[in-house]
Amino acid sequence: MRSYHFIVPPQLLEQRALRGSAEEREIALATLSIDHSIRAGRIQNTLLAGSAQRLQLAVRRGAGRPDRTVFDAKHRLDTHATSVLRTEEGQPAGDAAANQAFDGLGATYGFYWDVFRRDSIDNAALPLLGEVHFGERYDNAFWDGERMMFGDGDGQLFTGFTSAIDVIGHELTHGVTEATLGLRYLGQPGALNESISDVFGSMVKQYQLGQTADQADWLIGAGILGPVMQGQALRSMKAPGTAYEGDNQPGSMSGYVSTASDNGGVHLNSGIPNHAFYLAAVALGGRAWEKAGRIWYEVMVRRAVGPQAGFVQFAQATTTMAASLFGLGSAEANAVQEAWRETQVL
Amino acid sequence: MTESQGGKQLRLERSGGFAGLLLRASFQYSQLSEAERGAVEQCFQRWPGSDPAAGQPDRFSYRLELAERSALVPEAHWPEALKALLTALRPTAG
Numbered sequence: 001m002r003s004y005h006f007i008v009p010p011q012l013l014e015q016r017a018l019r020g021s022a023e024e025r026e027i028a029l030a031t032l033s034i035d036h037s038i039r040a041g042r043i044q045n046t047l048l049a050g051s052a053q054r055l056q057l058a059v060r061r062g063a064g065r066p067d068r069t070v071f072d073a074k075h076r077l078d079t080h081a082t083s084v085l086r087t088e089e090g091q092p093a094g095d096a097a098a099n100q101a102f103d104g105l106g107a108t109y110g111f112y113w114d115v116f117r118r119d120s121i122d123n124a125a126l127p128l129l130g131e132v133h134f135g136e137r138y139d140n141a142f143w144d145g146e147r148m149m150f151g152d153g154d155g156q157l158f159t160g161f162t163s164a165i166d167v168i169g170h171e172l173t174h175g176v177t178e179a180t181l182g183l184r185y186l187g188q189p190g191a192l193n194e195s196i197s198d199v200f201g202s203m204v205k206q207y208q209l210g211q212t213a214d215q216a217d218w219l220i221g222a223g224i225l226g227p228v229m230q231g232q233a234l235r236s237m238k239a240p241g242t243a244y245e246g247d248n249q250p251g252s253m254s255g256y257v258s259t260a261s262d263n264g265g266v267h268l269n270s271g272i273p274n275h276a277f278y279l280a281a282v283a284l285g286g287r288a289w290e291k292a293g294r295i296w297y298e299v300m301v302r303r304a305v306g307p308q309a310g311f312v313q314f315a316q317a318t319t320t321m322a323a324s325l326f327g328l329g330s331a332e333a334n335a336v337q338e339a340w341r342e343t344q345v346l
Numbered sequence: 347m348t349e350s351q352g353g354k355q356l357r358l359e360r361s362g363g364f365a366g367l368l369l370r371a372s373f374q375y376s377q378l379s380e381a382e383r384g385a386v387e388q389c390f391q392r393w394p395g396s397d398p399a400a401g402q403p404d405r406f407s408y409r410l411e412l413a414e415r416s417a418l419v420p421e422a423h424w425p426e427a428l429k430a431l432l433t434a435l436r437p438t439a440g
């Protein structure tokens with residue numbers, strides 16, 4: 001018996017789901033549900049809710065295109081600012097920070113789509129919302145689960161957070177981690193959460209620059225330090241503990257820091273899994289996202305570890321994943337295992 | 347304010363944020379305003395202890411210490427009355 005495979009673009013199916021007859025809508029939704037179950041669910045929910053305008057927006061985008069909006073927090077600590085500076089439809093804003101944030105959100109979306117065919121943070125076309133000028137002289141950037149906030153910096157410790165694409169990649173990856181592994185933000189799972197954000201943040205930068213693993217600087221936050229900070233960046237995945245004067249990130253378990261501060265030292269001990277990724281990526285050569293990055297990503301999307309995972313579980317999961325993807329005893333599996341051994345995790 | 351608290355140092359530490367920097371400041375408790383002392387007391391009551399707790403990625407958290415008492419306050423709950431104290435924070439190693 002001959003079987004036929006009909007390949008219909010998701011955009012066309014979505015158009016049918018939106019505008020077709022009742023029968024066409026049912027067929028389109030059923031087809032979408034096979035490989036775009038979340039998106040189809042959104043369409044169904046939207047149809048049920050009757051918000052056709054929102055659905056039309058979602059349909060118009062199509063997978064592979066970000067849906068970005070950058071708001072102006074106007075120096076307030078307002079996580080629901082409504083003043084829009086830039087959208088997909090509009091022209092570049094007369095605000096450099098807004099344009100940088102817009103571009104960084106797009107570069108991060110592009111990396112995840114091009115490399116992993118991941119459609120935004122939730123893999124279901126979540127709109128990417130950013131707020132610039134968050135707070136007064138605010139020395140931070142963060143993802144709050146719905147939006148990314150960018151402070152302007154105080155001009156002393158930091159000069160702003162929109163210019164560093166790895167910072168934006170880092171923050172949006174917290175959303176990806178939340179949507180996949182759900183790692184608890186405390187102690188070792190918290191440090192893994194941090195490290196995954198650094199790993200993918202660095203790869204977003206490397207992807208934009210077209211760099212191989214050995215060409216990359218493996219720095220996090222280069223270019224945002226103010227005059228009080230003596231150094232080149234906030235973290236070094238290549239040489240943890242050397243990014244700035246006072247950097248005391250460990251690169252192996254012998255330097256593991258037990259502390260109550262910072263949710264149990266999540267930004268310190270992340271240096272250990274950061275360095276393991278660096279070692280694996282450089283040992284494997286080529287572009288970091290092709291092998292090491294793919295292994296890490298598959299551990300995330302396949303939820304190979306639980307929310308409470310520590311370094312050992314994550315190391316075992318990446319080693320097992322490398323063997324699963326590339327073969328038992330493969331160069332990839334060996335390189336990943338060796339990286340965790342060198343950092344004294346395994 | 348109790349007599350034992352009057353001559354004490356109130357220690358404030360900010361940790362977390364994308365950078366993970368540790369900043370500290372200390373204040374003569376007796377020199378805080380009445381409103382500030384009231385807000386500090388509320389922090390001790392509402393956010394007691396100093397054990398690390400799970401939080402939101404890259405948000406700041408603030409630790410207050412006064413004699414034997416301590417509080418760990420999430421950034422989103424830092425009292426408006428204590429906003430001025432944050433300007434005294436300076437980077438510190440480790």
Ligand SMILES: [Zn+2]
Pocket residue numbers: 170171174194197364403404
């Ligand atoms: Zn982070």
